[in-house]
Amino acid sequence: MTAREEILRRINVALAGATAQPVPRAYRVAGELDRDGRVALFRRRVEDYGGVVLESAAPGETIAAVLAERGARRIGVSPDLDEALLPVGVEVVADDRLTPRQLDALDGALTTCAAACAETGTIALDGGPGQGRRALTLVPDLHVCVVRRDDVVETVPELLARLEASARAGRPIVLVSGPSATSDIELTRVEGVHGPRRLVVVLVDRPPA
Amino acid sequence: MRVALFVTCLADTLAPGVGRAAVTVLERLGLGVDFPREQTCCGQLHWNAGYADEATALAARFGEVFADAEVIVTPSGSCAGHVREHVPTLVPRVAHVAARTFELSQLLVERLGVEDVGSTYAGRLTYHPTCHSLRLLRVGDAPERLLRAVPGVELAELPEATECCGFGGMFSVKNAAVSSAMLAAKLDAIASSGADAVCACDASCLLHIGGGLERRGSPVRAVHLAEVLAG
Amino acid sequence: MRELAARSARPVAFPSAAEAAVTDEQTRTNVRLAQDTIRARRVAVAAELDDWEALRDAGAALRDRSLSRLRDLLPLLEDRVTRSGGVVHWARDAEEANEIVVRVARAAGAREVLKVKSLTTDEIGLNAALERAGLRPLETDLAELVCQLADERPSHLLVPAIHKNRTEIRDLFRERLGLEELTDEPRELAEAARAHLRAAFLRAKVAISGANAAVAETGTVCVVESEGNGRMCTTLADTLITVMGIEKVVAEWRDLEVLLQLLPRSATGERMNPYTSLWTGVREGDGPRAFHLVLLDAGRTRALADPVARPVLRCIRCSACINACPVYRQTGGHAYHTVYAGPIGAILEPQLAGPRGQPGSLPFASSLCGACADVCPVRIDIPGLLVHERGRVVRSERQGLEGASLRLLGRVFASRERYERAQRLARRLQRPAVREGRVRWFVGPLAGWGSSRELPAVPPQTFREWWADRDRA
Ligand code: SF4
Numbered sequence: 001m002t003a004r005e006e007i008l009r010r011i012n013v014a015l016a017g018a019t020a021q022p023v024p025r026a027y028r029v030a031g032e033l034d035r036d037g038r039v040a041l042f043r044r045r046v047e048d049y050g051g052v053v054l055e056s057a058a059p060g061e062t063i064a065a066v067l068a069e070r071g072a073r074r075i076g077v078s079p080d081l082d083e084a085l086l087p088v089g090v091e092v093v094a095d096d097r098l099t100p101r102q103l104d105a106l107d108g109a110l111t112t113c114a115a116a117c118a119e120t121g122t123i124a125l126d127g128g129p130g131q132g133r134r135a136l137t138l139v140p141d142l143h144v145c146v147v148r149r150d151d152v153v154e155t156v157p158e159l160l161a162r163l164e165a166s167a168r169a170g171r172p173i174v175l176v177s178g179p180s181a182t183s184d185i186e187l188t189r190v191e192g193v194h195g196p197r198r199l200v201v202v203l204v205d206r207p208p209a
Numbered sequence: 210m211r212v213a214l215f216v217t218c219l220a221d222t223l224a225p226g227v228g229r230a231a232v233t234v235l236e237r238l239g240l241g242v243d244f245p246r247e248q249t250c251c252g253q254l255h256w257n258a259g260y261a262d263e264a265t266a267l268a269a270r271f272g273e274v275f276a277d278a279e280v281i282v283t284p285s286g287s288c289a290g291h292v293r294e295h296v297p298t299l300v301p302r303v304a305h306v307a308a309r310t311f312e313l314s315q316l317l318v319e320r321l322g323v324e325d326v327g328s329t330y331a332g333r334l335t336y337h338p339t340c341h342s343l344r345l346l347r348v349g350d351a352p353e354r355l356l357r358a359v360p361g362v363e364l365a366e367l368p369e370a371t372e373c374c375g376f377g378g379m380f381s382v383k384n385a386a387v388s389s390a391m392l393a394a395k396l397d398a399i400a401s402s403g404a405d406a407v408c409a410c411d412a413s414c415l416l417h418i419g420g421g422l423e424r425r426g427s428p429v430r431a432v433h434l435a436e437v438l439a440g
Numbered sequence: 441m442r443e444l445a446a447r448s449a450r451p452v453a454f455p456s457a458a459e460a461a462v463t464d465e466q467t468r469t470n471v472r473l474a475q476d477t478i479r480a481r482r483v484a485v486a487a488e489l490d491d492w493e494a495l496r497d498a499g500a501a502l503r504d505r506s507l508s509r510l511r512d513l514l515p516l517l518e519d520r521v522t523r524s525g526g527v528v529h530w531a532r533d534a535e536e537a538n539e540i541v542v543r544v545a546r547a548a549g550a551r552e553v554l555k556v557k558s559l560t561t562d563e564i565g566l567n568a569a570l571e572r573a574g575l576r577p578l579e580t581d582l583a584e585l586v587c588q589l590a591d592e593r594p595s596h597l598l599v600p601a602i603h604k605n606r607t608e609i610r611d612l613f614r615e616r617l618g619l620e621e622l623t624d625e626p627r628e629l630a631e632a633a634r635a636h637l638r639a640a641f642l643r644a645k646v647a648i649s650g651a652n653a654a655v656a657e658t659g660t661v662c663v664v665e666s667e668g669n670g671r672m673c674t675t676l677a678d679t680l681i682t683v684m685g686i687e688k689v690v691a692e693w694r695d696l697e698v699l700l701q702l703l704p705r706s707a708t709g710e711r712m713n714p715y716t717s718l719w720t721g722v723r724e725g726d727g728p729r730a731f732h733l734v735l736l737d738a739g740r741t742r743a744l745a746d747p748v749a750r751p752v753l754r755c756i757r758c759s760a761c762i763n764a765c766p767v768y769r770q771t772g773g774h775a776y777h778t779v780y781a782g783p784i785g786a787i788l789e790p791q792l793a794g795p796r797g798q799p800g801s802l803p804f805a806s807s808l809c810g811a812c813a814d815v816c817p818v819r820i821d822i823p824g825l826l827v828h829e830r831g832r833v834v835r836s837e838r839q840g841l842e843g844a845s846l847r848l849l850g851r852v853f854a855s856r857e858r859y860e861r862a863q864r865l866a867r868r869l870q871r872p873a874v875r876e877g878r879v880r881w882f883v884g885p886l887a888g889w890g891s892s893r894e895l896p897a898v899p900p901q902t903f904r905e906w907w908a909d910r911d912r913a
Contacts, residue, residue, distance in 0.1 A: 011744065024494075028491045170720040175716040177713065182630050183666065186626070190626045192634075193630050193666075194641065194672055250859075256827065340810055380808070382885050385455075385889065421892055
C-alpha cells in the first residue's frame with residue numbers, strides 16, 4: 001500500500017460516521033465606512049505599524065520626493081508599470097529577471113497593488129499590472145507602493161474576496177502589513193528585519209491610466 | 210422557598226464553618242434550609258483526576274440524593290461548576306437536577322436578586338475569583354456585588370486577580386513545585402493589595418491559599434464569602 | 441540537544457522537570473514579562489473587533505468541517521497543487537517525511553537548506569535528519585536562529601526563544617557570530633540577524649517551510665510570518681519544500697478570511713502579521729522553479745479517530761493558550777520536554793506520539809483553570825481534553841498508590857455510611873500527626889502539600905454532625 005493509500009484509508013476508518021456540519025458565518029463581511037473613512041482608517045493602521053502614508057494628486061512628483069528624501073537613486077519596477085508613476089531624477093531599473101543579488105543592489109522598489117485593507121493596514125500584491133514578481137518587493141530595502149483610494153476596502157473578508165480570482169488562477173499573493181518586523185526579543189516589536197525595512201504608501205485617486 | 214444545601218465533602222470534613230455560615234445567611238434571608246444527609250461528593254475530584262467511572266457513579270448519586278430539591282445551593286464554585294457543566298453529560302437523566310444547582314453568590318444575586326444580606330464586617334478585604342467560579346460557572350461579579358453591599362467591608366483590588374492560585378485539586382500534590390510557585394505569586398499579590406483578609410467562593414482554594422498564608426506567617430486570613438456574609 | 445525531538449529522547453516526567461524549572465529565576469522573569477506583554481496586546485486587538493466571538497464560532501466550525509471532510513479535501517488539494525506544477529508527497533510518519541525531504545533536497549544539489557520556522561519540522565526532527573544526510577539546515581527565524589546557535593530546544597510555539605532576554609541573546613550573538621560590539625538593543629540584534637542571513641537568502645537553493653493552512657479548492661498554501669524570512673525562503677529558493685500536517689487543510693478560499701483574522705490577533709496580538717504568503721504550485725517567472733508539498737500524518741489520523749480528542753486538530757498554533765497559562769508562566773516551555781509545550785502540548789503530544797511516546801504526566805501538568813480555553817480562537821475545550829487524556833493515562837498505566845486511593849475514595853463516597861465512618865476514622869488516625877489543630881507531619885502524598893502549605897486537621901465536629909446536633913436541639 002502506498003503512503004497515500006494508507007493515509008486515506010486511516011482517515012476513512014477514523015471518520016466513519018462523522019458528518020460535516022455547516023459553518024456559521026455571523027461575522028462581519030462588509031464594512032460600513034465610506035471611501036474617505038476607509039482611506040483614513042487605512043492610513044492610521046499603516047502608520048500604526050511603522051509604515052509611511054502620503055496622499056498625492058501628482059504621484060510622479062510625490063514618489064520622486066519620497067525617493068530623494070530616502071536617498072534612493074536606483075529603483076526597481078515591474079516592466080509593465082504605468083509610465084505616469086515613473087519618477088523623474090532617479091534611475092529606474094526594469095525587473096527583467098534580475099538575480100537576487102541584482103535586486104539587493106537596488107535602493108528600492110516601486111509598485112502598485114491589487115487591493116488594500118483598511119482595518120488591518122494591509123496591502124495585497126498578486127502579481128497584477130505594475131506589481132511585479134514577489135522578489136521585487138522583498139529584496140530591496142525600501143518598498144514604495146501606490147494604492148488607489150478606490151482599492152481600499154474595509155474588512156479582511158472584503159480584501160480576500162478581491163483576491164479570490166487571482167488565487168483561483170494560481171497567482172501567488174502576498175499580504176503586506178507594515179514593514180518587516182519581529183517580536184522575538186522579549187516580545188518587543190522591532191520594525192525592519194529581512195523584508196523591506198521601510199514601507200511607503202502613496203495614495204492616489206486616479207487609476208494609473 | 211426551600212433550598213437544599215450541598216455542603217461539599219471538603220467543607221463538611223475540613224471547613225465546617227463555611228457550611229454553618231451558608232446556613233446562617235440563607236436562614237437570615239428567610240429561606241428554609243434542608244440538608245439531605247445522604248449527600249457525599251459530587252465526583253468532581255474523580256472527574257478532574259481522570260477517573261470517569263467513579264465520577265459518573267457519583268454524579269448519578271448526586272442526582273438521586275437531590276432529586277426532590279427545588280433549588281440546590283453550594284458554597285463552592287468548582288462543585289457548582291462541575292455539577293452544572295459536567296454532570297449532565299455524564300448522566301443525562303439527572304440534568305434537570307444539575308440545572309437547579311447554584312453556587313451561593315449566584316443563587317443570591319442572580320436567582321433571588323439579593324445583594325444586601327444584612328451582614329456587617331470590619332476590615333479590608335480582597336476578592337480572589339476562583340477559576341471555576343470565574344470561567345466554568347461564570348458567576349461574573351456576583352460575589353463582589355455581595356461584598357460591596359456589606360457595611361464595613363473595604364474592598365481592595367487584587368493585582369492579577371484572575372490568575373489561578375495553583376490549587377487544582379490533585380494538581381496541588383502531584384505537581385507540588387509548580388502549585389507552590391503559583392501560590393507564591395498569588396500570596397505576593399494578596400500582600401500587595403494591603404488587605405487583611407482574602408475572600409473567595411471556594412473552600413478548596415481557600416484551604417490552599419490559607420495554608421500558604423499561614424506557612425508564611427502572614428497575618429492575612431483566608432475567609433469564605435459565606436463567612437463574610439454571615440457576619 | 442534541540443535536535444532530539446523530545447519524543448525520541450527518554451521521557452522526562454513533568455513534575456520533576458518543573459521542580460527544577462521553577463528555580464530558574466531568570467527564565468521565569470523572562471517568561472512572565474513576555475506573557476504580560478502579549479496578553480495585553482491580544483486582549484486589546486481582540487476587543488477591537490465586535491464580531492470576535494462570531495469569528496471564533498466560525499473558526500471552530502470551519503476547522504471541524506474541514507477535518508470531517510479530510511478524505512475529499514486532501515486529494516483535491518493534491519490535484520490543484522499538481523496541476524499547478526507542484527509535486528505532492530504523502531508521509532505516514534516522521535521517518536518517511538524526513539526521507540522525502542532529504543531525497544528532494546539532495547536531488548536539488550543543495551548542501552545548505554534554509555528553514556522557515558516550522559513546528560511540524562521540529563516535530564519530525566528534520567534538522568537532525570538533514571545533518572545525518574550531510575546537509576546543513578539553517579534556521580532563518582530570529583528566535584529559531586537563537587535556539588540553533590545556543591543549541592537549545594525552542595520553548596514556545598511562536599517565540600521559540602521566549603526564555604531568553606535581550607542580554608542573553610546579545611551575549612550569544614557576540615560569541616557565536618563574532619559581533620563583539622553588539623549592544624542589547626532589540627533593533628541592533630535584529631539587524632545582526634539580517635546581516636548574518638542576507639547572503640544565505642540570496643544564494644538559496646533549497647528552502648523548507650511549514651504551512652499555516654492550505655486551501656483545498658484553490659491549492660493555495662499559506663505561510664504567515666513577520667520578519668520576511670518566510671518570504672525570502674518561499675520566494676528566492678530554487679526548490680521549495682513545504683511540510684504540512686494533513687489537518688491543516690481547509691476547504692474554501694473564504695475560510696482564510698476567518699483564520700487570517702483569528703491567527704495574528706491571537707498569536708502576536710497584531711491586527712495582521714507583516715507578511716502572509718499565499719501560493720499555488722509553481723509560477724513561471726515568479727518564485728521557486730520546483731515546489732514539493734509533503735503531507736504528513738504522524739499521528740494525526742490517530743487523533744482523528746478519537747471523537748473526543750478530535751477537536752485538538754482544530755489548533756492553528758497561535759499559542760494564545762500558552763501565553764495565558766499560569767503553569768507555563770512558572771516553568772517556561774522546556775519543562776514539558778516536548779515540541780509543543782503548554783496546554784496545547786499537553787493534549788496534542790499524547791495524541792501524536794501514541795501510547796508509548798510521551799510521559800503520562802503531561803495531561804496532569806495543569807490546574808484546569810481554564811484560562812487557555814477562554815482565549816483559544818478555535819474554541820478547543822482544552823481543560824475537557826486534558827481530563828480526557830488523564831482518563832486515557834489512568835486506564836492504560838498502573839496508577840499505584842494514587843489509583844488505589846482514588847478507587848477506594850470512590851467507594852467511600854458511594855455510601856453515606858462508609859463516608860461518615862471514614863470521616864470519624866480520619867479524625868482518629870490523624871491524632872499522632874496533629875498539634876494545635878494543624879497537621880504537623882506530611883507523609884506520603886501529603887509531602888508535596890506540606891512543602892508550602894499548612895493543613896488544618898479534621899475538626900472535632902464535621903458539618904453534618906453540627907447539623908444533626910442542631911436538628912435535635
Ligand atoms: S489550542 Fe487554541 S489557543 Fe492553543 S495554540 Fe491551538 S489554536 Fe491557539
